[in-house]
Amino acid sequence: MPEPRVTETRKALEQAIHVERSALAQDLAALDEAQWAKASLCERWTVEEVVAHLTAGASTGMGRWLLSMLAARFDPDLHNDRRLAQHRGTTPEETLRRFREVVAGRTGPTGHTAAWLGEIVVHGEDIRRPLGLVRTPPVTTTTAVARFFAGRDFTVAGKTALTGLRAEATDGPFTTGSGAPLRGPTLSLVMAMAGRAVACEDLEGEGVAILRARLRSG
Missing domain, CATH: 3.30.1050 (Nonspecific Lipid-transfer Protein; Chain A)
Structure with a gap:
């Protein structure tokens, strides 16, 4: 069997990000309140908090990221918690709506597009695995x-x-x-x-x- 061709142009990576965000949004739509509150593989965060974190990352350009890190005195945990709180909704439904709004976005704190693809792949698994959901990305x-x-x-x-x-x-x-x-x-x-x-x-x-x-x- 021939090896799969791995294309790592920025356009291909951005398309892969879109695919993975869309797949996660579809899975999230079926969750009940208890599942949204379940602990994720990110030890400090619930499923809903991981989703808010993903929305924050997809909404933060380099300038805003630097300002946020400066305000947090370069403490990444404090920075992430503040950004998460900003993008979490008052209900899981609102948190999901906010995530859906950035599914097709191209914003990121740096130009390392593969890093932001890794963000959605890893956090998607952080959410799915504790819930017993299965997705294997391409x-x-x-x-x-x-x-x-x-x-x-x-x-x-x-x-x-x-x-x-x-x-x-x-x-x-x-x-x-x-x-x-x-x-x-x-x-x-x-x-x-x-x-x-x-x-x-x-x-x-x-x-x-x-x-x-x-x-x-x-």
């Missing part, structure tokens, strides 16, 4: 995110997470590093690079124990 999408995360410690410490490991996707062309083997679906590798230890359940190889210990200690 492998071209998860591969673009995996390559971005593995190449640097930017929005997540992806490069550090895989230090000394040889990561190989079992469903796509992504490979990186050298050392103890780590194999599994691209989405699970992405989630592990994003610091979600639960993703290790989907992986195999000698590198799993190393990665799991690294993520739990972090």
Whole structure:
């Protein structure tokens, strides 16, 4: 079987962002009040709070981001909490409406479009997994995110997470590093690079124990 072609132009990445936001909005429309209040994989945030965080990120250009970070004295948690509160509605329905308004948006704090694709992919899984919902984004999408995360410690410490490991996707062309083997679906590798230890359940190889210990200690 030929490997999927991974196109990482800005236009392709923006289209992938639109697809993933649209898919999440569709899933969110079916949630009841208890599901909106359920804890997400983001330890501090509920499902509704993660959605508000996504809306904030999609509404914040570089200038506004810098001003917000300055006001928070470059404390990212304080910055994120303030922006989240600003974009959360008084009801889950309003929070969803606000998210839908940015589904097609192209705004982002920096020009790293792959980072904002990673934002919706990771947070989409943060929401779906605790709710028992399943979505596997196209492998071209998860591969673009995996390559971005593995190449640097930017929005997540992806490069550090895989230090000394040889990561190989079992469903796509992504490979990186050298050392103890780590194999599994691209989405699970992405989630592990994003610091979600639960993703290790989907992986195999000698590198799993190393990665799991690294993520739990972090």
